Amino acid sequence: MPRQSRIDTSGALHHIICRGMEQRDIFKDDIDRDNFVQRLSGIFSDTKTACYAWALIPNHFHLLLRTGKVPVSTVMRRLLTGYAVSFNRRHKRRGHLFQNRYKSILCQEDTYLMELVRYIHLNPLRAGIVPDLEALSGYIYSGHSRIVRLKKSDWQDVEKVVGMFGKRRHQALKKYEQFMAKGAGEGKKPELTGGGLIRSVGGWHELKELRKMKVHFKSDERVLGDSDFVEEVLGLASEAMEQKYRLRAEGYTFEKIAGKVGELFDIKINDLRGPGKQPHRVRARSVLIFWAVQELGMTATEVGLKLRMSQSSVSRAAQRGRSIAEELKLSLENDGNA
Numbered sequence: 001m002p003r004q005s006r007i008d009t010s011g012a013l014h015h016i017i018c019r020g021m022e023q024r025d026i027f028k029d030d031i032d033r034d035n036f037v038q039r040l041s042g043i044f045s046d047t048k049t050a051c052y053a054w055a056l057i058p059n060h061f062h063l064l065l066r067t068g069k070v071p072v073s074t075v076m077r078r079l080l081t082g083y084a085v086s087f088n089r090r091h092k093r094r095g096h097l098f099q100n101r102y103k104s105i106l107c108q109e110d111t112y113l114m115e116l117v118r119y120i121h122l123n124p125l126r127a128g129i130v131p132d133l134e135a136l137s138g139y140i141y142s143g144h145s146r147i148v149r150l151k152k153s154d155w156q157d158v159e160k161v162v163g164m165f166g167k168r169r170h171q172a173l174k175k176y177e178q179f180m181a182k183g184a185g186e187g188k189k190p191e192l193t194g195g196g197l198i199r200s201v202g203g204w205h206e207l208k209e210l211r212k213m214k215v216h217f218k219s220d221e222r223v224l225g226d227s228d229f230v231e232e233v234l235g236l237a238s239e240a241m242e243q244k245y246r247l248r249a250e251g252y253t254f255e256k257i258a259g260k261v262g263e264l265f266d267i268k269i270n271d272l273r274g275p276g277k278q279p280h281r282v283r284a285r286s287v288l289i290f291w292a293v294q295e296l297g298m299t300a301t302e303v304g305l306k307l308r309m310s311q312s313s314v315s316r317a318a319q320r321g322r323s324i325a326e327e328l329k330l331s332l333e334n335d336g337n338a
Contacts, residue, residue: 014072015116018080018102019060026087026097027058033141036061036083043078044155047319051156052113053120056141057127062120064113069322072104074315077300081312117161118183121147125184133177133184147176254292254306257332261288264330273307283324289314290321291332 020026027033033056040063044051048068055062065072084097107116121144122136130136137148145151147158150169165179166172255269262269265284272285285307292298292306293314300314309317324330 012067012072013107013113014063014065014067015105015107015120016063016065016072016076016102017060017105018076019099021096021099023059025058026060027056027141028091032087032090035086037141039079039083041153041155043075043082047075047078049075049155050160051143052161053117054143054156055120055123057123057129062123064107064116064120070319074319076102076104077315078312114164114179117143118180121180122183133181144180148173252296252332254296254298254303257291257296258288260332261285261291275308282320286317286321287324287330288321289317290319290325293318294322295332 027036036056040051040054043049044065047070049070049072050066050068051063052066053062053064065075067075080098080102087097088094107113121142124130124139124142125133125136130139136142136144139145143156143158143161146153146156147161150162150173151158162169162172162176164172165175258269258272261267261284262272265280265287267281267284271281272288276282289303289307292303293300300311300318303309304311304314307314
């Protein structure tokens with residue numbers, strides 16, 4: 001069965017779960033963990049990605065993110081590629097560090113945000129890394145420790161989480177700690193990390209009862225939310241996919257987009273394809289890359305082969321191209337002036 005594409009949209013809430021290959025450790029010591037956290041800080045700040053919860057376990061990690069204008073796939077590519085290269089160099093190893101597909105679940109905020117924060121922050125306790133909640137408060141490789149210490153961060157949104165429990169910070173913090181304590185004895189919650197339909201209807205028991213009554217709901221492995229939310233998200237994803245198919249059907253190719261960019265920026269197509277760091281050429285090439293990836297649905301690898309660029313360089317150029325297109329109010333399907 002072919003795997004499904006990721007669902008993403010600006011401002012979306014994602015629960016990310018990423019595991020090491022063959023369940024091997026991806027964090028061997030605190031140096032690895034500090035390296036990873038430093039990368040989280042830099043990338044989330046750079047991409048304006050909000051992080052509400054996170055936890056590092058020896059062989060996997062959890063993140064609860066709200067994307068900005070940079071897609072979650074781009075954020076994760078930068079994070080995983082950079083860390084894997086650093087890890088392999090430090091530990092003198094080769095090959096893949098992470099499983100090929102991290103799990104990304106788009107979540108309904110009103111219903112699941114608090115539950116997901118608790119689920120993720122209790123992970124070190126469930127995994128046996130710490131013995132109790134008191135020790136969890138001192139485990140610095142989880143977002144929980146920053147919340148209980150009300151530690152300000154430029155990449156973890158502590159205020160958002162604490163604010164869900166009240167307006168007065170210390171009273172809100174007490175309610176948060178009570179909420180965490182209540183969840184500590186509840187064990188694993190598979191409905192928050194997988195299970196398709198059971199996430200949309202409330203659990204296995206409810207699903208069985210509804211099936212007896214022949215009630216059917218929209219569901220999808222990539223979405224955590226009620227039936228209406230799942231249907232809305234899938235509709236938005238379908239519209240985005242239809243846009244890519246429509247552009248291709250109308251004859252849009254990489255070459256056609258390059259021609260349009262050449263006209264907008266008054267630059268020859270060969271100059272777009274060739275190397276060069278002149279500011280005007282870089283700006284034009286960045287817009288070309290952004291449109292190829294965002295509008296036509298090409299991968300960074302495909303674009304890189306066209307322009308003789310590395311995957312990471314293409315990703316950075318696409319981000320730059322997005323900003324330039326917004327600044328100049330450029331649209332692929334509308335005429336404009338650069």
